[in-house]
């Protein structure tokens with residue numbers, strides 16, 4: 369019987385001093401997500417586990433997803449999320465949600481309750497409303513303050529807000545959330561959820577809801593969730609590349625290292641990608657080129673472990 373394993377991330381990117389001030393809250397939110405995901409894994413399957421873990425992080429307000437989602441250039445929240453079940457490659461995604469915080473569960477509804485795989489904007493929010501999803505609360509004072517600070521900083525640096533968005537995103541940490549799980553029946557699942565990049569152009573969608581980019585799961589092979597600069601991750605199809613490597617016999621640890629290395633070399637830049645992955649035997653691959661990589665894992669009968677800095681061992 370395969371061992372039950374759950375791996376999560378809460379985003380990756382550049383170091384910022386506030387991460388150390390917020391350490392206790394971040395670690396607690398990661399541990400709660402591991403707890404919620406593991407409870408779902410014990411009573412259900414891998415899909416239930418990734419949904420529960422991601423929902424927990426969306427609801428915490430601590431990460432750039434769900435209630436804590438970043439604000440776009442106009443100061444609005446626009447959420448993207450996806451979920452994939454390796455048993456039959458079923459997939460669901462939503463993007464540019466404006467009124468619904470629990471994006472991952474809505475992505476699962478798209479997968480299970482509609483004939484489609486991807487709903488965006490108005491249609492996705494309408495589905496959420498019809499299914500009785502809670503509306504997203506107004507952005508917290510902390511988010512509004514960060515929005516104002518960033519806008520000022522960007523203006524003082526003289527960036528063109530509409531055309532140099534890619535430079536703007538390098539100024540701060542993204543904090544997207546994701547999870548991968550393996551259940552006792554050998555099913556693999558993955559989910560990813562984000563508010564996207566701070567000050568993104570309205571309507572911008574990154575890698576998070578794209579299969580093979582920010583998420584992928586296939587039984588017998590691997591489950592992957594990515595975080596980082598979506599424009600690069602999507603162009604490189606990072607999650608799919610991990611899967612191809614594992615399929616061709618590369619270990620999951622090596623596959624995530626290779627893909628992070630390739631992305632770094634191709635785009636000549638660090639602090640651009642973090643990957644978590646899990647193979648069919650429950651081996652874990654976690655790697656990033658980032659100073660900060662919020663992450664954690666647990667397995668049946670084991671202690672949950674979490675880490676914040678890229679250089680730090682999960683504890």
Ligand code: ASP
Pocket residue numbers: 379380432541542543544562563564565573574575576582594595596597598599601
């Ligand atoms: N990958 C996400 C995006 O580009 C951001 C993140 O990972 O934090 O939308």
